[in-house]
Amino acid sequence: MAPTVVRVGSYRLFFFSREEPRMHVHVAHPHGEAKFWIQPDVALACHTGLSERELAEAQRIVTMHVQEIVHAWRQHFGG
Template sequence: MSPTVLKVGSYRVVIYTLDHPPAHVHVISASRIAKFSLDPVLLLDNAGYLSRELRKIERIIIDNQPLLLDAWNEIHRGTE
């Protein structure tokens, strides 16, 4: 299962329930996907996004970091 925890425009921010630490999110749009750690916010992987899109996505994650960390902790409570 992969709950969408945030949607901004065409970007869907997902946390996989069976995923591993450290806290991170996957950002999906069309056939593109990127993976960002949440603390600190860093790009971990990219498949298809252009640099300018990655900067925009990074800003979205930074602006929503507390919400995303709370979601990660809620989804993975008791699994770490």
């Protein structure tokens, strides 16, 4: 299960139900994907296929929606 948290243009932010416990979010885009750590600060964990511009936009979107991501994470996983 991969609940979608936010959609902005071509970017979809989501997380997998059965993955590592450290808070993070995945970002899917038609050109590739990225994973961002959420805490203690938003930081790129890994990516594939995205240009530097697309990565910067993905990080901007994650940062803009960080509170929504944290809330969705806690609702889905508890805590």
